[in-house]
Amino acid sequence: MSNFLTVAEALNHLQQHVSSIDDIETVSLTEAHNRVLAADQVATVNVPPADNSAMDGFALNFSDLVEGGTLPVSQRIPAGQAPQPLQPGTAARIFTGSEIPVGADTVVMQENCTYVDGGGQVTIHKAPSDGAGDNVRPMGQDIVSGEVLLHKSQRLRAPELGLLASVGIAEVSVYRRLKVAVVSTGDELIEPGVELQPGQIYNSNRYLLAALLQGLDAEVIDLGRAKDDPAEIEALLRRAAAESDCVLTTGGVSVGEEDHVKPVLAKLGRQEFWKIAVKPGKPLAFGSVCDTPFFGLPGNPVSAFVTFALFARPYLSVLQGSNFCAPRRFAVKAGFEFSRPRKREEYLRANLEIIDGELTAVPLENQSSGVLTSISRAEVLVVVLVNETVVVGDVVDVIALESLF
Template identity: 55%
Template sequence: MPVTEALAAMLGHAPAAPAVRGVALGEALGAILAEDVVATIDVPAQDNSAMDGYALRAADASRPLSVSQRIPAGTAPEPLAPGTAARIFTGAPIPAGADTVVMQEDCREEGGQLVIEATPAPGDHIRPRGQDLAAGSTVLRAGRRLKPQDLGLLASVGAASVAIYRPLKVAVVSTGDELVEPEDGAALRPGQLFNSNRYMLAALLEGLGMQVIDGGILPDDGPATGAAFERLAGEADCIISSGGVSVGEEDHVRAQVERLGELTLWRLAIKPGKPLAFGHVRGTPFIGLPGNPTSSFVTFCLLARPFLLKSQGASDWEPLAIPVRAGFSVARPGTRQDYLRVSLERQGDSLVARRFANQSSGVLSSVCFSDALAVVPVGATVCEGDLVEVLLLDSLA
């Protein structure tokens, strides 16, 4: 199945967003906003100065002025006396009667009077009331994944708490008799591998603000795999496994998913990551990722991530794609959509994608030391210098 069709099919099976709860603003980072937030005040609440300087009437700037008051930020000014200026500081409210601010660098004192050496216009260096947000306007819409700057914007309208969707609980399961957990100083026996996927997938999920249930390492055994899946289906909102979804005699994941529920899709026209499964176990969504670590990473980012974000209530799950010049070539058209790991470098006015030397699905360093995934569609070739679309890894993980 082509990648775009597989993603559409998965998104079509995304469940309704989880329950809504209120949290303190300081606890909302990374959460999905469940309700629109509407400003109850103007931001800023009054006209204020963008500079340290003097507030005055622009029409009075051509003659010496006396300084009638001093206005630090956080104080309430008196109306401006006619024919005078007010010493004002950045962020301080503009006094009634003033219509401009002159920077202090454009002013000098002479004989106890203020002399303006610039020709100001009304509105200069004044931040008008409601310039950022007007009362009654929508600050942020439901479905937005809250970023640090969003929390600042919410605080600016006085929001101390927000309504968010409950974080999804996602079970992470690794499969394979060859896997062991990392241990400082431990030596691997012949045929063993340290379990890298567990830590990578758990970190990707935590980066999405989701709660991880550690399902451990499952042996290459059908009944044990089925029992674990059935137990986790009752605890988690989604189960994600890595490994065991191919067609070998020791690959038991597919059979157990079909026994306990249904398999909606299996095997994609994608490289790396062909053996990917999606279905349900006792009604709980299940995503079976390939065991090879790079395949697991790429398929999580391209397919599991958008499915989970939509299931979490997010309105935007598409990665950032940009066109860059290819610093590589692909001579033979492929039968699967290829996601090459590339680094980006500036060359004159252009960004150029350089292919990581080893594109094997087992080489996890290819995503550690790359900046993006360069997309080579099915049946396409690439000549050096062609424009190719890349997906920035920072927008995926």
């Protein structure tokens, strides 16, 4: 398989031949979920903006505290109300999130006090175990004004949106949404909702890829199915290239007589690589159509999913303005044997179980590239390297499938 690229070589090639789109727009936080930042975001306020209480209780100066002693209550500080300076030798009734008054440095939780609501004094039964400063959240504990909160190229998930809101940022500069054209090929494909005829199958890849792209917040240009006809495929690929930032096809990239995508690609653009030493997914074409980046994914649905996850997804992330990140792996024990070394890097669909106290990967029984249930019912992809053997108990790398959706 000397003419095959390894997975690492293919990823390196993709990383060296991709750059982000240039178009930037400003959107509100309500429109920014899953978008990619086009500029660093700097905090202009402290969070919290002032020392505040972590508990409902009583704010006081630790030097005035005597365990079992009593202090007069000089003020009540609900959240959202600016306090008065604390009178010396007194305590203030305070609530979670309320600002600590000047002169106080400690909060005693109400469970350790006796206080009659509306009364004039509080008895402290138990002093804070951590001494002065207990139950006080200091100004800037979370975020300090002037610090870079988020960096350019970060994807805005729910936590990042909350973070931006916490410092008062209402709008952000992001890269525009990526446009990705999807073309399915094959005479045998029909759409769900139509009764199957002999020799036909439902087009699952169309919906699988559209959902995966939507998970990246890409705009999907769905061009439907092309028959196994070179002229029709050429027309659709020309249209796809003109309307999108990247073109994805499924099927037609192998070496059969009805596999027409590869020769059309040679006519309209260039092919940078074709065969990768990976299973499932050996026939994967990458190149360009009319100067638009192109991925020709295999037709088998598991192969289409795996090659999209491994190669197309990190490439598209960079086009969007984000970073090139191959799927993250973590180590678990093997609950299987792989006794015969293979010439391709294999990705086994598996679930995780606790066996003898260890997190263990147990592959599904059917590993066929046409069995889409193996993606739906599995939790991880187990990575078995080229020429590697595995016995039960070995450490293997896995990729969480949830991270790929």
